[in-house]
Amino acid sequence: MLIKKPADIRPSEITGQNLYANRRRFMQGAAAATLAAGAPGLLGFAAQAQGKIQLPPVRKSLYSTSEPMNSFKDITSYNNFYEFGTDKYSPAQRAKSLRTRPWTVKVSGEVKLPKSFDVEELLKLASLEKRIYRLRCVEAWSMVIPWIGYPLAELIKQVEPTGNAKYVEFTTLHDPDQMPGQRAIFGSLDWPYVEGLRIDEAMHPLAILCFGLYGDVLPNQNGAPVRIVVPWKYGFKSAKSIVAIRFVEQPPVNSWQKSAPHEYGFYSNVNPTFDHPRWSQATERRVGEFFKRKTLMFNGYADQVAQLYAGMDLRKYY
Numbered sequence: 001m002l003i004k005k006p007a008d009i010r011p012s013e014i015t016g017q018n019l020y021a022n023r024r025r026f027m028q029g030a031a032a033a034t035l036a037a038g039a040p041g042l043l044g045f046a047a048q049a050q051g052k053i054q055l056p057p058v059r060k061s062l063y064s065t066s067e068p069m070n071s072f073k074d075i076t077s078y079n080n081f082y083e084f085g086t087d088k089y090s091p092a093q094r095a096k097s098l099r100t101r102p103w104t105v106k107v108s109g110e111v112k113l114p115k116s117f118d119v120e121e122l123l124k125l126a127s128l129e130k131r132i133y134r135l136r137c138v139e140a141w142s143m144v145i146p147w148i149g150y151p152l153a154e155l156i157k158q159v160e161p162t163g164n165a166k167y168v169e170f171t172t173l174h175d176p177d178q179m180p181g182q183r184a185i186f187g188s189l190d191w192p193y194v195e196g197l198r199i200d201e202a203m204h205p206l207a208i209l210c211f212g213l214y215g216d217v218l219p220n221q222n223g224a225p226v227r228i229v230v231p232w233k234y235g236f237k238s239a240k241s242i243v244a245i246r247f248v249e250q251p252p253v254n255s256w257q258k259s260a261p262h263e264y265g266f267y268s269n270v271n272p273t274f275d276h277p278r279w280s281q282a283t284e285r286r287v288g289e290f291f292k293r294k295t296l297m298f299n300g301y302a303d304q305v306a307q308l309y310a311g312m313d314l315r316k317y318y
């Protein structure tokens, strides 16, 4: 972002081109051995070899795209995470020191069972899946990322929303001591970072609560320890490092809407026919590619999500 300035997984997606380092190679081999040993559908305890934070077993998902994934390096070194700076390369450097344990996510508002979840508990609430999704940033670049998570709906069901819960608000950590971008005086956002979804959007099976990517826990710069991923919307809807989820009656005002209401709306569905006031949304450049490609309506997920917006004027509700 710029602030006021210019069906089925192919086996090759699980191994092969994704091998980033020898360590990773070793772990994938171990996962393959697990499969061979009779645990079909599980990608294994890949993170266990890594150190303290471990991911439970991860399943393949039918919701994944079969497009080639971006490299681990691209995904973890070209980031938008304004809490750690406004350029793409700072988050990888500056987020290293973010403390992601202990971490609590407070779920409150219009729910029958409000609760503060320790992230370890949250991680085990439902079975993890590898979801290979396209991410289309509003700045007209895109990537294909193998996220690890489970449907947000699984968490929502646990807390039993009341009839007044029409929207869900997500709030990111506010800690200027740890997040240098929150200490910046100019050219930044009003903190904390806030995002919102309509409750039926949040319940849609494509919307996930995300804890990892490739085979491991989320790197800090990608939103550790927990973020959401909403693949049919511009990337900024996928809030990182979430500490609070609140169920509300009115649409939350998200951070980008607050900063530039004429440029960013509540819905922010990927829409190649409706340009950003300062640039076209018709095409995008996949990170690592030279030529631009056409952007697809709802980022290519129209078959799954278009019915959520039936009858709505998407130019008005941008």
Ligand code: MTE
Pocket: 001, 075, 078, 079, 080, 081, 082, 083, 135, 136, 137, 138, 172, 193, 221, 222, 223, 234, 235, 236, 237, 238, 239, 240, 241
């Ligand atoms: N979440 C927080 N808390 N702060 C941010 O600046 N940037 C958003 C989104 N989530 C952002 C955020 C934007 S603009 C994008 S494109 C995606 O994160 C990028 O996610 P990635 O770095 O994992 O690719």
